[in-house]
Amino acid sequence: MVQENGTVVLDFEEEISNVEEKIVHLQQLSKEEDVDVQKEIKRLQTKLNRLLSEVYQNLTPWQKTQIARHPSRPHTIDFINALIEDFTPLAGDRCFADDEAIIGGIGKFEGISVMVIGQEKGHDLDTRVKHNFGMAKPEGYRKAKRLMDTASRLNLPVLTFIDTAGAYPGLDAEERGQAEAIASSIEESFKVKTPIIATVIGEGGSGGAIAIATANVVMMLSNAIYSVISPEGCASILWRSADKVVEATEALKLTAQDLKKFKVIDEIIEEPIGGAHRHPKAVFDNLRAHLRKHLAELLALTPAEIKKHRIDKFLDMTRHFKPAEPKTKKKK
Numbered sequence: 001m002v003q004e005n006g007t008v009v010l011d012f013e014e015e016i017s018n019v020e021e022k023i024v025h026l027q028q029l030s031k032e033e034d035v036d037v038q039k040e041i042k043r044l045q046t047k048l049n050r051l052l053s054e055v056y057q058n059l060t061p062w063q064k065t066q067i068a069r070h071p072s073r074p075h076t077i078d079f080i081n082a083l084i085e086d087f088t089p090l091a092g093d094r095c096f097a098d099d100e101a102i103i104g105g106i107g108k109f110e111g112i113s114v115m116v117i118g119q120e121k122g123h124d125l126d127t128r129v130k131h132n133f134g135m136a137k138p139e140g141y142r143k144a145k146r147l148m149d150t151a152s153r154l155n156l157p158v159l160t161f162i163d164t165a166g167a168y169p170g171l172d173a174e175e176r177g178q179a180e181a182i183a184s185s186i187e188e189s190f191k192v193k194t195p196i197i198a199t200v201i202g203e204g205g206s207g208g209a210i211a212i213a214t215a216n217v218v219m220m221l222s223n224a225i226y227s228v229i230s231p232e233g234c235a236s237i238l239w240r241s242a243d244k245v246v247e248a249t250e251a252l253k254l255t256a257q258d259l260k261k262f263k264v265i266d267e268i269i270e271e272p273i274g275g276a277h278r279h280p281k282a283v284f285d286n287l288r289a290h291l292r293k294h295l296a297e298l299l300a301l302t303p304a305e306i307k308k309h310r311i312d313k314f315l316d317m318t319r320h321f322k323p324a325e326p327k328t329k330k331k332k
Contacts, residue, residue: 099140118161
């Protein structure tokens, strides 16, 4: 649901939104007409905190998916503005074009020079079209590969921010080698001799996500999602019906909590009650502390140890899953 002021309200947040609107109305009334409504505002704020706590401590996988896709959720550009100083964007794949679905460049994180790469969805219609809704084409992944190679040669740690529904599935992307570009980006990730730290800040969809998420440390915001396919795509394949999207979301085990349990990710960055779209600064500060810690640990390793750490991490991941035993037909 979209309110008159353009704010998107998720279906399970309707009661929360109503209370928030009342608080804003009373605050404006207090300013314009000098009416003392502080007691009522305090009562409504208490109710709001209770509702937020009840809802956000019991979110379903589908509700988390909706939050991960919330248009007001901070995107890669917001994280760069909050965490990276002196950011200088670098463009192009030196082959075909510059893909603005992936932005990257050099900047400083807490005084340390770093290479930053991330998918950007955009905040409004114009910027979403400009960034192709965060769905990169082959030139985007070749740009990421080029920037990772540059980071390795210049001895720069790499920070990546993942937020994409998946790689762009259009005909032109396939004609230019989409699968090869993603595979080459993953391959380059294993060659980089400097630390790579990846953070899933919204959606982590399929190969389009892992192309820049093959890292020494993979973190997720607590309401982000990370899966091999979108819930809608899964529902259309398994059930041939969009009505089964909730069941698909639960079956995919795409939440940060599930993936941490399966050792697919290393750490969960907690979002405040109400989500990152309500408290972006708190999320930036929380992520900053985790990035600082992991960078310090990884920079203490030699280049050979950093590469081995990354390779072993993904090899170990496969050992946590045992293939299902093949079913044998009973003899008649």
